[in-house]
Amino acid sequence: MxxxxxxxxxxxxxxxxxxxxEDYDVGDDTEWARPSDPKFYDTWAAGKTFRVGDELEFDFTAGRHDVAIVTKDAYENCVKEKPLSAMMTPPVKIVLNTTGPQYYICTFGDHCRFGQKLSINVVGAGGATTPAAGGTTPTTPGAGTTTTTTPKAGSAASTLxxxxxxxxxxxxxxxxx
CATH class of the missing domain: 1.20.5 (Single alpha-helices involved in coiled-coils or other helix-helix interfaces)
Known part of the structure; x- marks a missing residue:
C-alpha cells in the first residue's frame, strides 16, 4: 500500500x-512579424499571466526578423543598438526565469516602430510579483537554441x-x- x-x-x-x-507562441498564428496594428503584441499579451518557468517561442522568417532582449528605454524608444541579447535563428525559445518586466523587439528596419515589440511582466511561479533588480540577464544563445533569463542574487526566482x-x-x- x-x-x-x-x-x-x-x-x-x-x-x-x-x-x-505554460508555453506561449508569441503572436499565435501571426507569429513574430511586423503587425498591421501597432498595438497587436500589447493586445496579444493582455490578459495573460507570465510566470517563472513559462516559455516564450518566437517563430519568424530568418533573415527578415530577429528577437532582441532590450532595456525598458530601448523598448520604449525602439533603440536597436546594443541589445542585451539578440537571436537571429528561429525558432527562438526563451524560458522565463526572472520576475519583473521583460522587453523584446525586432531590430530589422522600422519593425519595432511599427509595433513588432513585446513587453511582459513575469510573476513568480506562485503568482506573486517579485521584481528583479536591473531586469534580465540573458545568456548568449547559439543559433536556434533556448535562451534563459537568470535570476538576480536574492531573487525568489529559480532556474528550475x-x-x-x-x-x-x-x-x-x-x-x-
Missing part, C-alpha cells in the same frame, strides 16, 4: 509541474522554477518513507 501511495504521489507531482508551466523545486522537495520527502 505504501508503494502505491508513493507512486500516485510522484505521478501527481510530475503532472502538477507540467501544468504550472517553483513547480520543479516543489516536485524535487516532495519527491525527496516521499523517498524517505
Amino acid at each position: 505504501a508503494r502505491f501511495f508513493k507512486t500516485v504521489t510522484c505521478m501527481f507531482l510530475v503532472l502538477a509541474a507540467v501544468v504550472f508551466a 522554477g517553483g513547480a520543479s523545486i516543489l516536485v524535487a522537495f516532495v519527491s525527496a520527502f516521499v523517498a524517505l518513507f
